[in-house]
Amino acid sequence: MLQATKLKKSYGGTEALKGLDMTVEGGDIYCLLGANGAGKTTTISLFLNFIRPDGGTAAVGGLDVAEQPLETKKLLAYIPEQVMLYGNLTALENLRYFSRLGGRDYSQGEYRGFLRRAGLQDGAAGRRVKTYSKGMRQKVGLAVALAKQAKALLLDEPTAGLDPKASNEFSELLLKLKADGAAILMATHDLFRAKETGTRIGIMKEGRLVDELSAGEVSHADLEKIYLQHMHVGGRYA
Amino acid sequence: MIVSIARKEFSEIVRDGRFKWTAGMMALLLLTAMAAGCQKHSAYMDMQRLSQDRTNAQWLNQGNKNPHAGAHYGNYAFKPAGPLAFFDNGINHYAGNALFMEAHKQNFALGRPATDQSSIGRFGDLSGAMILQLLMPLLIIFLGFTAFAGERESGTLRQALSMGVSNRQLLWGKALGIGAVVALITGLCVAAGGLALSLTGLSMENESLGARVALMALSYSLYAGIFLFLTLAVSAWAKNVRTALMVLVGFWAFAAFLAPKAAVEISKAAHPTPAFGQWMADMRTHQMRGIDGVPPFARFQQESEALFAEYGAESVAELPVYVGALRLQKFEEYDFPVFEQHFGRLRDAYTRQRRLQDRLGIVAPTLPLRSLSMTLAGTDLIRHIQFADAAEAYRREMVATVNNYLGEAAASLNSGYGGGNVLIADEAVFAMVPPFEFAPQGLGKALSEHAGNFVALALWLAAALGLAIGAARRLKVDGD
Structure with missing residues (x-):
């Protein structure tokens, strides 16, 4: 449903996204983790055609976002942090x-x-x-x-700053939407929520997707460990 | 879709606290201006008719006297205000509204209300036209400068554009919503003014009032549209609301204040009018010198033989008309080309100034609108010149009538016979001169020089639209 292919974006010489490849299918809740500036919001903005890619494509339902921005937006819903x-x-x-x-x-x-x-x-x-x-x-x-x-x-840290109850209600609804077959891409800092509601988890760093995990196959403690390893210089395989 | 957007814009504007103040102020000013305009207009028209009637009666009842002396007694022409003067008083404050018509002299219209005004009058007359020309753009700017820039700053633009609406639909919707608010405020107030005026029972037959009102509405709508789309263009283009407001208010100050003043100065510098005293002295000298350098007495002498032949006479004694009256009338006629030349010089300068100002309309849309508005109201320079021309034609007719009467009645004086009583005219003689009536040229004629102003407004609107569509196409979701 959502597909990024070698997606690139720079802002004034700084590469915010360095060739991102990712796919989110219907029934998936794909949680994007990563520090601020890793490229999560840029990815979402590209799917919304709010910005133009410098290379590669973002596609929704098989349609190139840059070519058919209005049609692809009709397929999307967007919930920002605020x-x-x-x-x-x-x-x-x-x-x-x-x-x-x-x-x-x-x-x-x-x-x-x-x-x-x-x-x-x-x-x-x-x-x-x-x-x-x-x-x-x-x-x-x-x-x-x-x-x-x-x-x-497309959810950009939608539960940031919500109290736990509201945050929980939000997740419940996401699960219902997932059950109805929606493809959900959620940028978040909430490892716990990612593990609980996500089906897949991607970790971004400096404009690259550095790891992809299946939420069901990793414990919360492991997820945190992997995440922190990536955030340190060199990453998990250093 | 566009209607939904427009409706949302409308509700948002109307629910905004600032709107109540701006709209309230605007409505108050407009209603005051319209009420004052109606009151002044009907008072003026009453006075104009009363004065014309009175002066006509005075002409008839001036007492028995030499008919030529009756022409010296003279008569006044009072200028009717123009069919929509209550809305746009045009140059009426400066051009004079009473013209004295007498033998031997072509006069200027006197009675310029501007000369009785305090210095505050320099800011212009509070009229519906002034409010709409100056303040309506400001209202549009205040209602519209946040249209895109504000939504971008608050983040609702992201939300809205994520829904899959096209930028252009958003533009049309916003234009429609803001336009509806502006139309509502101004339309209601202007209609109230028109209604109030119609209650005063002024009749305006033969002035194609409907067409005037329709074209007036068209002109002001074009003008409002120009500012509306410029506002939306700047709001879509500007990085933030502050920039948008600054740019727009700057343009407004230029278009509504600076450009009209500058246009007047430029046109005066390009086509200067002669100093009044010098002009007057030149004309008087020219009168005495004669149009072709032959003074009136000498010219009459030269032409007398041919003139007498027209009457089948070879000498004064054979003339069927009194030679003194004939000479008076000829002297009068010798002056016509002199007046035409000197008044023509003045009018040429004024007309050139006006045309240059119209051409400068390409710099600011307020200029062509102002010109059109005056013309449609019947308070412009062309109409004033028509009035002055009508008065001059009347004056010539009036003087000729009494001179010719004198000529026929006093023919016996040529041979030295006849008593003084042949020189006396009474009311019946003065009644041979019909009362003055001003029949202005039709609207089509009045507008014949104004196609360029409509074109200028249309060009401005096209440019504003183009800018708005271009800015909407390049609309950025985020300010930075």
Whole structure:
């Protein structure tokens, strides 16, 4: 569903991504680990065509993102670390607006249903979102993704700064989406969450994918060890 | 899709606290200007009609006297305000509204309200047109400068663009949403003004009012569209909202303030008008010298033989008309080309200035709009010249009528016979001169010189659109 082939991107001479090859299939939750600046956000931005690659391709559902940006975006849902919404609009209005931007429209009841599924308490849906906590915003972002019925999700540290309960609810929903066959790519710093919800784990360092693991085949302690080894100079095989 | 975007823009703007202030101020200013405009317009029109009626009555009741002395007593032409003067007073404050018509002299219109104003009047007349020309662009800028730059800074642009909407759809949607807000505020206020005016019961037949209002709406819509798309272009292009606002306000100050003032100065420097005192002295000297260097008395002498022949007469005694009256009328006519030449010089300079200002419209859209607005309101220079021409034509007719009457009534004086009573005219004689009426040229004629201004506005809109589409195509998701 999501495929990067020799994907390259530089910013003013610095190579942020040095030929990334990766694939995320439907039913996968692929967790990208790595320090800040490893290229995780760059990868996600390339899949969204927010930036143009300097080499290689990013493809969604077999379509080249750079060539068919609008078609590929229709297949995607994106949840950043901070879901940004229009403060003077209510959650329902935000959801409806974003859905329509994505070319979908639902009844008021269905919109409420998406917000409920995303875990937003019923009474909040009609309030302006400038009064919302971060957790509530993330839920609206999730509802936007649900309403979009996306085949692939791009999540950029979506649970950073959420309390454990909210974070857990978020993971539960991801598992449901995975069960429905969505391909999920999630950049995260949360090793524990990666091990718990991820099916596959990729470790990025300085613009390269340096390791890929199957979440089921590695213990939490091992994962942490492997990760830290990579982060030290030379990496795991030095 | 575009409508959804527009609706969201609309709700967001309307719910923003800043909007209430800006819109409130704008509405207050516009309504005040429109109300003041209506009040002034109807008061002016009342006064104009009253004055014209009174001066017409004075002409008739000036008392029994020598008919030529009646022409010296003279009459006034009062300028009607123009069909949409309540909205755009144009040059009315500076051009004069009462023109004294008398024998031997072509006068300027007097009564310039600007001369009675304090220095605050220099900032211009508070009128609907001024508010829309100066402040509507500012309103558009304030409502629109964050359209892309603000969403980029807050991060909602990432979210929106991730949904798979095209940049261009976003552009059209935002344009429609902001445009709707602007149209709502200005449209309602202007309509309120128009309604108030229609309640004053002013009649404006034969002035193609509907076409004027429609073209006025078109011109101002083009103007608003120019600023709207420029605002969106800059907002999409700028790295942050601060840059966007600075660039836009800078352009506004240039287009709405600097360019019009500069255009006036440039046009004056390029086509200078003569100093008034010198011009007047030149004309008087020229009158006395005669158009071709033959002074009036000498010319009359030279031409008298041919002139008498026209009447089948060989000498004064055989003339069927009083020679004194004939001479008076001939002297009057000798002056026509002198007046035409000197007034023509002045008008040529003014017309050239105006045309140059229109051409400078390529530098700032406020210039062609201002010119169009005045013309559509019927308060422009061309109309003023038409009024002055009508007054001059009337004056010539008035003087000729009484002179010719004198000629016929006092023919017996040629042979030295006849009493003083033949020199006396009464009301019946003065009634031979019909009251002054100003029939302005039609709208089509008035607009004949303004195709270029429409083209300038259209070009500006096309350029603004092109910039907006280009900036939207290159829209960056992140500021850095």
